[in-house]
Each structure stands twice: as C-alpha cells, then as structure tokens.
Amino acid sequence: MGMDVAPEVLGSSAAVLDAARRASVDYADRAAVNTDRSGFVPQSLPDGVVFAESVEDVVQAVKLAAAHKVPLVPRGAGTGLAAASSASAGEVVLDLSRMNRILSIDPVEQIAVVEPGVLNAHLNAAVAEHGLFYAPDPASTAICSIGGNIATNAGGMRCAKYGVTRESVLGLRVVLADGRELRTGRDTIKGVTGYDLNALMIGSEGTLGVVVEATLRLRPLPIATATVAAFFPDVAAAAAAASAVIAARLQPSVLELVDGPTLAAIDAALGTNYRSRGGAFLLAQTDGFGAHLEMDVLVNAIEPFTAELQRAADTAEAEALLTARREAIPSLEKMGRVSIGDIGVPRGRLAEAVTGLADISRRTGVRIFTIAHAADGNLHPIIVVDPQESVTEGPAKAALGEMFRLAQSLGGTLTGEHGVGLLKRDWLRDELGDVSLEVQHAIRRALDPQGILNPGKAI
Amino acid sequence: MGMDVAPEVLGSSAAVLDAARRASVDYADRAAVNTDRSGFVPQSLPDGVVFAESVEDVVQAVKLAAAHKVPLVPRGAGTGLAAASSASAGEVVLDLSRMNRILSIDPVEQIAVVEPGVLNAHLNAAVAEHGLFYAPDPASTAICSIGGNIATNAGGMRCAKYGVTRESVLGLRVVLADGRELRTGRDTIKGVTGYDLNALMIGSEGTLGVVVEATLRLRPLPIATATVAAFFPDVAAAAAAASAVIAARLQPSVLELVDGPTLAAIDAALGTNYRSRGGAFLLAQTDGFGAHLEMDVLVNAIEPFTAELQRAADTAEAEALLTARREAIPSLEKMGRVSIGDIGVPRGRLAEAVTGLADISRRTGVRIFTIAHAADGNLHPIIVVDPQESVTEGPAKAALGEMFRLAQSLGGTLTGEHGVGLLKRDWLRDELGDVSLEVQHAIRRALDPQGILNPGKAI
Structure with a gap:
C-alpha cells in the first residue's frame, strides 16, 4: 500500500490494506471513491481502496475484511443516486471498475457474460453488432456499470416494455461475506430449482454479496x-x-x-x-x-x-x-447541486403526483424539476440548490421527506429504481413496516453475520 | 375436529387439530389431500386438514403448529407436479382452496388482488370482461390455483413472451412461520425498497411462508x-x-x-x-x-x-x-400412470435434448412422450407406465435421473417451471452446488427456525 496514511491511524483497516493485492491509501484514490452522484458527501474519507482486477482479488479482499472485521464498500462506476457506495473513515472501498471485460456474447442464445465493471453503453455497443440489445438503460448508460445496475436493480426508459434489471439477469457469480463463491440463477430462460437467490442479490446494494460476474439476457433489436x-x-x-x-x-x-x-x-x-x-x-x-x-x-x-x-x-x-x-x-447539474428523487405511484395517479410536487416546492421554497418514466408511474423530482448548500440537510431534506409522504399517500413507493443507500433509510420503515425490515435483517445476518459488506446501506 | 382418529395416535398434531378452526381428521378429507398430480403417493396419510377460510384462520393454524412444533403443509388446488404439497403421518395440511375470492380488479391500474385459492382460469375469465388477462397460463389453468402458481413460480404457454409468475406478481401478503404477517412487493409497477422478498417467496413452495393474498399485474388483451x-x-x-x-x-x-x-x-x-x-x-x-x-x-x-x-x-x-x-x-394420463418431467436447456440445444430423450427411452425401456415450451427451451418429457407401476421407483426413477443428467450436460436445469417438491431433491445438489444449498438453508432457518412450514420440500 501507499504511504499517505500511517498504518496506526487506520486500525484494523491497515491489516487489510497491507495484505490485499492492488490496495491504495493514497489521498487521491480515497477522495475519488468516497461518494457517488447522490449529492451526499460523507464527512471523512475511507481508509483505503482495493482495486480488484479478478475474482481472486475480490475473494482475497473479502476474506481479509472478514478476518479483521473491517467494513467493505463495493463500488462500481460511482454513478449511484442513493449514496449506496459512499464510504467513510473505518471503511475500505472494494473498487470493481477494473473488472470490465465482456467475457462472452452468444448471439444464438442471446446471452452475454460480463464482469461487473463493464459499462452499460459499452455492452450495448458490443451486442448491437449482433443485432441485439441489453434492455435496462439508465439515463447514465454511458457512465454506469452493469454491477452497479445489478446492485440497484436499475431501470431506465425501456423498462416500460422490457422490465428492469431483474428481468434481464439470468445468473450471477457472487462472493459472499466469508469469501465463499455462490452461483445464482442459470443459463436457461426459465428455471425454478431452489429459492430465487438471483432476485435476492439484485437490488441488495452489495450488502449480501459482491457480484463478480453476470449472465445477461439480451433481446433482438x-x-x-x-x-x-x-x-x-x-x-x-x-x-x-x-x-x-x-x-x-x-x-x-x-x-x-x-x-x-x-x-x-x-x-x-x-x-x-x-x-x-x-x-x-x-x-x-x-x-x-x-x-x-x-x-x-x-x-x-x-x-x-x-x-x-x-x-x-x-x-x-x-x-x-x-x-x-x-x-x-x-443539464440540471449545471445549475447547482442536485438531489434526484425517485418516487413511484400507481400509473393513474401521475397527474396528482405532479401537482403534489408543485405544492411541495411552493411550501418548502425548494426548486423541484420533474421528469418521469410515465408508463411505470416512476417520477424523478429533482431538487436543485445552490452549489454551497446541502441537499441532505435543511429544506432539501424536508422536501425529500414530503416527496416520500406524497408517494405514500398515493399508494406509491419511496424509490422506483435508484435504491435506498444511505439517503432514504430514514423513510424505509414507514414504507416497509417492522416485520419486513426484521425479515430483511434476519436474511442479512444469515448471509453476513459480521456485517462486513456495505453495513448501514439498503435496509 | 372429527373422530375418525383417536387423539393419542396423533401426538402433537392432536393439539393443533383440536384447537384450530375448521379442522378435520376425517379419513376422506385426509385421503383427499395427501398427494398431487406428480405420481408420488406417500405411504401414509396426514394427521388432519385445516380448511382455512380467512387470513385469521391461517394465522391461527400457523401459530398452533409453531407452538406444538407440528409440520404444516400448505396446499392449493392439489395440481402440483413435484409432490411439493404431498403430506404424510405426523403432518397437518393447511388447505387454502376455500380462500377463493377475487378481492378487487382495477382496470385502470391493470391490477387484481386475489386470495390464494382463486383458480387461474377463473381469474382470467373475470379480468377478460375488462379487456385484460393474467399472463401465466399453466396447461392446468382450469384447475390450478393462483397460490399454487405462486408457490411453484409457474409458467405456461404465454411465458415465452410475457414471463413466468414472478413477472406478474407485484405484491404478496404472507403469514410467516411464527404467525407474523409480512407484506412483500407493492402496488406500483416498479419499486426497489429493501430486498426482493417478493421474488424470494415466489417459487419457495410454501417453505418460507403461507401466501394469503396476492396483488397481480394484468395486461391488456x-x-x-x-x-x-x-x-x-x-x-x-x-x-x-x-x-x-x-x-x-x-x-x-x-x-x-x-x-x-x-x-x-x-x-x-x-x-x-x-x-x-x-x-x-x-x-x-x-x-x-x-x-x-x-x-x-x-x-x-x-x-x-x-x-x-x-x-x-x-x-x-x-x-x-x-x-x-x-x-x-x-390425454397421456388416460394411458397409465404419468410422471411429468420439466427440464430446461439453452434454446439452441432443443434438438439435442429431444434426441437425448429418445436415447433414454431406448436405454431404460421406459416410454417417454415429449411436449415443450420451445421458445424457452423448457421440455416436458412425460414418462407413462402401467397403472400398477410406480413412477418414483425403478426404471421410471432411473429415466428421471437420466433426464436430469441430460439437461445438465446441455447446460440446462432440472426444472423449468414445476418445482422441486419431494420429487427432485435427489438431484438438487448436483445442479445448485453446496454453497447455494447452504445459503438457501440459512435463509430458511432465518425465517422458520423450527422448520414448521412444509419441511423437506423445495431445497
């Protein structure tokens, strides 16, 4: 590891970063990975970064983290909108962006196998040569990674017809919190052997395992x-x-x-x-x-x-x-600091949601711009504040809370496709209820009893 | 409860059947619920049946079973093909077929809310009046229940284009093994709050919870x-x-x-x-x-x-x-006793699978008839034996084992849409591997530590 930070400052992280392959504690590396595009900025930097280039690198990092009880924050391209990959002091970031190879494209079966760091647009460019496309298309397609799409169960414009990421992922190779390798799903279109661990991993924001390979369903253009x-x-x-x-x-x-x-x-x-x-x-x-x-x-x-x-x-x-x-x-990011909402409502209540957002803007004095995946009832109300203001405190946070209550009052949801991360945890219990959260924590404890993987996120 | 069986013979079950509303220990009732359409016939009958008519009935039965550590076998219409709802001595059947009301149809949102005992064809007839359909359509549509479809993640002919049951279930109301009520999913098309417990429940064959209500996505005819x-x-x-x-x-x-x-x-x-x-x-x-x-x-x-x-x-x-x-x-059932295979293979290998099945028939001397959902690579090779012969022992079982190895050698799966039940457990580890099975059992233990719900099935 580099020498920007004295090992004694790092505590347990030092042992991980010392032993892990391709680890860095350089200030620039740590500063580059502590937040995402959510607008949430942690007060401190993570202790270091491991730049995984192979499944073996991931297994080693996870085993070291487990042995030393150091929280590990998996990270793709850093384009998340809910602070699910933000990291602070005491945590080590597991950066997967270098695992960016398309391992195979099978135009007959209409399947691709990719590493998690492959960018969504790169995959689509590669499969387009075979007359195929990968359906999930977040607006950030040019810069977001497939691994991040899987971690958040990302959507996009085309999911109106083709479904979200879950509907396009056939199988996963996952490194669990103790370093064991798990395969979920399969290479066939259908299959019901055992529980749907594939869907359980998708959208779990790196809290149940680290996705190191994905088998994706493609569709004919x-x-x-x-x-x-x-x-x-x-x-x-x-x-x-x-x-x-x-x-x-x-x-x-x-x-x-x-x-x-x-x-x-x-x-x-x-x-x-x-x-x-x-x-x-x-x-x-x-x-x-x-x-x-x-x-x-x-x-x-x-x-x-x-x-x-x-x-x-x-x-x-x-x-x-x-x-x-x-x-x-x-375009909105050029106007100031943004926080991108992501509420979902029943489709017939879209107009009420739009009106409600205008009310919230009036009441809180916060500027709200609205775009929506209208066919799914999924709205992105975007708060824009001055660059020196916070989007996670004060009026912006109050407006976010009101947005969620609006969605709830219309029979909707806190997040349609961006995820919970750190940003939306405060409202999670109101939507899911106690029993659901208890069950989710029980599953997390069953898979990661030490709480090594991305603790505090998602649930 | 009735008086066909002396309470002392039943052991712990007696306490459950004594206290539960709408319980029966009549021979005819017990004989009617001990098997399904898989061809597997348990050696004994279950101790009794609880005919639930409401969520409260289910909660009461589950709490009693938990208190007395009695295994409970949830059952829909009994049309399963993997012995997932077969039941034997020492077990009590929780029959959900009387919970058969369509609770609401919303033609604007294209959503229906139903109880688990509603038959697939009844739902489709009701929503057709609104110009809508419910996509999953097992061949048994006229006699199979939505709850059973959910328990097995059932498919059918139309899933080539519209996906399986998982793609048409937006939310569930589930009674957990300790009697708590869990809500999974939501009423909106999209949503990513927390883990995908909805998909986890779908296909879990009643081992993680009892589905008592489902919110279903309909589609325009x-x-x-x-x-x-x-x-x-x-x-x-x-x-x-x-x-x-x-x-x-x-x-x-x-x-x-x-x-x-x-x-x-x-x-x-x-x-x-x-x-x-x-x-x-x-x-x-x-x-x-x-x-x-x-x-x-x-x-x-x-x-x-x-x-x-x-x-x-x-x-x-x-x-x-x-x-x-x-x-x-x-038609095949009129010719003898049948066992309906359900292998899945990559779509391009359909011809190889068909040829391989003919080889298996020749080698084992077992008659195999084949139908297939060809667009999904999902084959149903159907073994037919004389009525007095078993389909779960001897040559028929050997042929089933060879079918699975054939699917595996082609990169396929043991079951595309019928489930594992009791029938396919012997081959499960070969397909899923040790780590996956360990994770599945860990999740099951987290949700049902006493193993009350349908023990021995699915995983």
Missing part, C-alpha cells in the same frame, strides 16, 4: 420503431396524456415526461428550443412489427391534450429526442 | 393474434424449426412443440387426427399490433422444415389448436 415528441401547455396535460396512453391499453417501449423548467435547463445546456414549444413534453416510442400502427393509436390517444406533435422521420431524429431526455439530469 | 399449426416429418425437424424461429429474432407469444406419440394420445382422447398429418407438431402464436406481419416472417422461417401448415382463420380455430396442446397431459 426491434425490427421497427416509431418515435413521437408531444408538447403540452403544462405538465398536468402531459400527465393526463400519459394516463390516456395506459388507458388505451398500449405498450410503448418509452414514455417519458419532462416538465417545462427541465426543458428550459436542457435548452440552456444543449442549445435546443424545446421550452418555447410547450410547458411540458412527452416522448413516446413504440417498437416491433406493429410499431407504426401502435404509434398511430397512441397519437390519437394523446392528440386531444397536445399543443404540438413531432413525429420523428428517421432514427437520427428519434435519437436526438432521446438524447434530450437523457441530458435532463446533466 | 392483445389487439390481434395470429396462430399457425405446423406439422413435421419428425420431432427433430420440429425442434430445428423452433430454433429457426429464435434465430430469426422473433418473439412469439406461444411456441409449443408436441411429438408424434403425444399427438396420437391426443387424437385418441379428443377424436382428432393430428398424428396422421405429421410426426411432430409446432403451435405458434404471435400477438400485438404486428401479429400478422410477425407471423408471416415466422412462417417463412419454419416452412423449409414443414410437412403441412395450417393458419388459423379465426379465434375458434386458434382456440381448438391451443386446446389440443392443453389436453396433451390429460
């Missing part, structure tokens, strides 16, 4: 897609149009809502002029053999609510529209 | 379907055609393979003449806005292999073809 951008006088009209799409029994592959203030932020960042065309925006895509027919019906359903409709003439025009949506969060 | 029956010279040609469908990157909602001997059995039972038209049969259905276009491409893909093609002109003709497939197992 659609034979056709149809894309429409619709502009509305206000966000309530856009939400009503989204509900009309669901009521018309359609299954768009993408149905994204963006409110007016966010459109203005996108325009400022990209030099576009979306905001001038309406006070809210709905981006819809259909795919498959009936893509254009289904889009005709979709357009009929939303037309009564729209101010303007733009049907993409080709892939380039469609891609430009998708890019605008993907750039929403980066 | 497709706007169009296209159905084709194709006949082939032999089963190898049919398997090659199925592989060609996958290779053509199509997504049929149904792709069912039936071999020649099974066609003959169907003909004998239904008075049809399928066997005269070919030595194997493939039933394909596409749905959605592009159903007919996609079917054109599918027909092109399989035509080189076919002897005859029948494109259904209307819904009635399509339904007749689906019925023939659904009647395959009942």
Whole structure:
C-alpha cells in the first residue's frame, strides 16, 4: 500500500490494506471513491481502496475484511443516486471498475457474460453488432456499470416494455461475506430449482454479496420503431396524456415526461428550443412489427391534450429526442447541486403526483424539476440548490421527506429504481413496516453475520 | 375436529387439530389431500386438514403448529407436479382452496388482488370482461390455483413472451412461520425498497411462508393474434424449426412443440387426427399490433422444415389448436400412470435434448412422450407406465435421473417451471452446488427456525 496514511491511524483497516493485492491509501484514490452522484458527501474519507482486477482479488479482499472485521464498500462506476457506495473513515472501498471485460456474447442464445465493471453503453455497443440489445438503460448508460445496475436493480426508459434489471439477469457469480463463491440463477430462460437467490442479490446494494460476474439476457433489436415528441401547455396535460396512453391499453417501449423548467435547463445546456414549444413534453416510442400502427393509436390517444406533435422521420431524429431526455439530469447539474428523487405511484395517479410536487416546492421554497418514466408511474423530482448548500440537510431534506409522504399517500413507493443507500433509510420503515425490515435483517445476518459488506446501506 | 382418529395416535398434531378452526381428521378429507398430480403417493396419510377460510384462520393454524412444533403443509388446488404439497403421518395440511375470492380488479391500474385459492382460469375469465388477462397460463389453468402458481413460480404457454409468475406478481401478503404477517412487493409497477422478498417467496413452495393474498399485474388483451399449426416429418425437424424461429429474432407469444406419440394420445382422447398429418407438431402464436406481419416472417422461417401448415382463420380455430396442446397431459394420463418431467436447456440445444430423450427411452425401456415450451427451451418429457407401476421407483426413477443428467450436460436445469417438491431433491445438489444449498438453508432457518412450514420440500 501507499504511504499517505500511517498504518496506526487506520486500525484494523491497515491489516487489510497491507495484505490485499492492488490496495491504495493514497489521498487521491480515497477522495475519488468516497461518494457517488447522490449529492451526499460523507464527512471523512475511507481508509483505503482495493482495486480488484479478478475474482481472486475480490475473494482475497473479502476474506481479509472478514478476518479483521473491517467494513467493505463495493463500488462500481460511482454513478449511484442513493449514496449506496459512499464510504467513510473505518471503511475500505472494494473498487470493481477494473473488472470490465465482456467475457462472452452468444448471439444464438442471446446471452452475454460480463464482469461487473463493464459499462452499460459499452455492452450495448458490443451486442448491437449482433443485432441485439441489453434492455435496462439508465439515463447514465454511458457512465454506469452493469454491477452497479445489478446492485440497484436499475431501470431506465425501456423498462416500460422490457422490465428492469431483474428481468434481464439470468445468473450471477457472487462472493459472499466469508469469501465463499455462490452461483445464482442459470443459463436457461426459465428455471425454478431452489429459492430465487438471483432476485435476492439484485437490488441488495452489495450488502449480501459482491457480484463478480453476470449472465445477461439480451433481446433482438426491434425490427421497427416509431418515435413521437408531444408538447403540452403544462405538465398536468402531459400527465393526463400519459394516463390516456395506459388507458388505451398500449405498450410503448418509452414514455417519458419532462416538465417545462427541465426543458428550459436542457435548452440552456444543449442549445435546443424545446421550452418555447410547450410547458411540458412527452416522448413516446413504440417498437416491433406493429410499431407504426401502435404509434398511430397512441397519437390519437394523446392528440386531444397536445399543443404540438413531432413525429420523428428517421432514427437520427428519434435519437436526438432521446438524447434530450437523457441530458435532463446533466443539464440540471449545471445549475447547482442536485438531489434526484425517485418516487413511484400507481400509473393513474401521475397527474396528482405532479401537482403534489408543485405544492411541495411552493411550501418548502425548494426548486423541484420533474421528469418521469410515465408508463411505470416512476417520477424523478429533482431538487436543485445552490452549489454551497446541502441537499441532505435543511429544506432539501424536508422536501425529500414530503416527496416520500406524497408517494405514500398515493399508494406509491419511496424509490422506483435508484435504491435506498444511505439517503432514504430514514423513510424505509414507514414504507416497509417492522416485520419486513426484521425479515430483511434476519436474511442479512444469515448471509453476513459480521456485517462486513456495505453495513448501514439498503435496509 | 372429527373422530375418525383417536387423539393419542396423533401426538402433537392432536393439539393443533383440536384447537384450530375448521379442522378435520376425517379419513376422506385426509385421503383427499395427501398427494398431487406428480405420481408420488406417500405411504401414509396426514394427521388432519385445516380448511382455512380467512387470513385469521391461517394465522391461527400457523401459530398452533409453531407452538406444538407440528409440520404444516400448505396446499392449493392439489395440481402440483413435484409432490411439493404431498403430506404424510405426523403432518397437518393447511388447505387454502376455500380462500377463493377475487378481492378487487382495477382496470385502470391493470391490477387484481386475489386470495390464494382463486383458480387461474377463473381469474382470467373475470379480468377478460375488462379487456385484460393474467399472463401465466399453466396447461392446468382450469384447475390450478393462483397460490399454487405462486408457490411453484409457474409458467405456461404465454411465458415465452410475457414471463413466468414472478413477472406478474407485484405484491404478496404472507403469514410467516411464527404467525407474523409480512407484506412483500407493492402496488406500483416498479419499486426497489429493501430486498426482493417478493421474488424470494415466489417459487419457495410454501417453505418460507403461507401466501394469503396476492396483488397481480394484468395486461391488456392483445389487439390481434395470429396462430399457425405446423406439422413435421419428425420431432427433430420440429425442434430445428423452433430454433429457426429464435434465430430469426422473433418473439412469439406461444411456441409449443408436441411429438408424434403425444399427438396420437391426443387424437385418441379428443377424436382428432393430428398424428396422421405429421410426426411432430409446432403451435405458434404471435400477438400485438404486428401479429400478422410477425407471423408471416415466422412462417417463412419454419416452412423449409414443414410437412403441412395450417393458419388459423379465426379465434375458434386458434382456440381448438391451443386446446389440443392443453389436453396433451390429460390425454397421456388416460394411458397409465404419468410422471411429468420439466427440464430446461439453452434454446439452441432443443434438438439435442429431444434426441437425448429418445436415447433414454431406448436405454431404460421406459416410454417417454415429449411436449415443450420451445421458445424457452423448457421440455416436458412425460414418462407413462402401467397403472400398477410406480413412477418414483425403478426404471421410471432411473429415466428421471437420466433426464436430469441430460439437461445438465446441455447446460440446462432440472426444472423449468414445476418445482422441486419431494420429487427432485435427489438431484438438487448436483445442479445448485453446496454453497447455494447452504445459503438457501440459512435463509430458511432465518425465517422458520423450527422448520414448521412444509419441511423437506423445495431445497
């Protein structure tokens, strides 16, 4: 290990960092891994980082951590939005970003086997050559890792039709808290031998095991897609149009809502002029053999609510529209410090949720921008504060709490796809109840009795 | 309780059956619940049956069983195929078939809330009035319960496109082994608070908790379907055609393979003449806005292999073809005692699996009939023996063991959708390995330390 920190300061961590392969205690390395994109910044830095390059590196690090009772924080690309991979003094970060190889692509079985550090967009570029795609597509696709997607059960735009990460992961290779290797799932599409440990690991934020390899289900690229951008006088009209799409029994592959203030932020960042065309925006895509027919019906359903409709003439025009949506969060990040909410509500209550968010903004004085995966009822209300202000204390935290209560009052959830991490633990009991939390802690104790893996996160 | 059995014979069970509401120790009741449709018949009868009519009945029975350390065997409609609900002396059956109310249907959110005893076909009939369907459709749809579907993570014909039971269950209300009530999942499409206890419960065969209520995801009935029956010279040609469908990157909602001997059995039972038209049969259905276009491409893909093609002109003709497939197992049951295999293989290896099954039949002298969910690589090789012979001992058991080794040698699984129960435990360790089984037992101990719920099953 490096020499920036005296071993006696580190306590038990020193023994781990001393013995582990590819460990560093350099200040720059530690500072680079103590937080994510949640806006939460721990008061201290972790004691060190292990840069795993192989399963053996992971096994060694976990065994050392277990032997010395040192908390280990698994980390992918650091793009999490719930502080699930943030780390502080007394903890060692297990960085998996160097395990970034695509191990195999089987175009016949439509399966890929990857290491956890592979970036989502890199995988999609590689499988596109075979006419396939990996469905989960977080807006951060260009910079987020498959391992992180698995840790949070990440979603994205396409999960309206194709499901979230859980629906695209067939099997996992996992290092448990005592260093044993576990295989979950299988290589076949279906299978029910034993309990669904695969689903249990997905979304567990690294608290039950460290994912070191994943077998992923790919899907054929659609034979056709149809894309429409619709502009509305206000966000309530856009939400009503989204509900009309669901009521018309359609299954768009993408149905994204963006409110007016966010459109203005996108325009400022990209030099576009979306905001001038309406006070809210709905981006819809259909795919498959009936893509254009289904889009005709979709357009009929939303037309009564729209101010303007733009049907993409080709892939380039469609891609430009998708890019605008993907750039929403980066555009807002240019305006200040952001905290990205992630509430889910029953789909028919989207308009109530949008109205409720405006109320919260008024009451708390906090600026809230809203984008939503409308077909799933999954909203991302984004709080933006001045760069020197905190998003995890004061009015921003109060607004976050009110958002959760709003979701709860509408029969919804605290987090649709970003996870709990450290950021949302305060509201977890209200949603899950005592029995569920007790059961979850019992499972965690059964798998990690010493609490070595990412303690304090997720549950 | 009734008086067929003296309390002193029952030991601890007497205390449970004495105190539980709606308990019976009548011979007829006990004889009616000791086995399922697996062909496995326990040597003795359970001590009694509790016929639960409410959540309170279940809680009371579980608490009594826990207090007296009596094993409780949850039971739905008794249509299981792996002896997961078979019960013997020393055990009490918790029969949930009277909890058969559809509690609500929300056509806007496309959600239904049901009790576990609701039959799959009853639910589908009720939601069809709203233009919706519940996707999982085991061949036993007319007689199997939603609770049993959840216990086994059941599949069916439509899961080629719509996924298995896990993909259609949003939330559960579960009574744990100590009588506490747990809620898993949620009412929204997406949600990632805490571990995925919902998926953990699904497929756990009643060993982790008793499902007393389920919130189910419904889907819009497709706007169009296209159905084709194709006949082939032999089963190898049919398997090659199925592989060609996958290779053509199509997504049929149904792709069912039936071999020649099974066609003959169907003909004998239904008075049809399928066997005269070919030595194997493939039933394909596409749905959605592009159903007919996609079917054109599918027909092109399989035509080189076919002897005859029948494109259904209307819904009635399509339904007749689906019925023939659904009647395959009942038709074989008329020929003798059956044991229904359930192996899964990678989709591209379907033809090898079919050939391997023919080899097993030759080597063991056991008659094997084969039907398959071809799009998932999920085969049901069906062993038929004379009524007086056993399907769980002797040559039939040897053939079952060889089937599993065949699946394993092709990179597949012991069970695609029927579950493990008692029937497949002998081969479980070979598939899952020691670490996975240890983890599963650790989870079971964490949730049910006394081993009250369905001991000896599933894992």
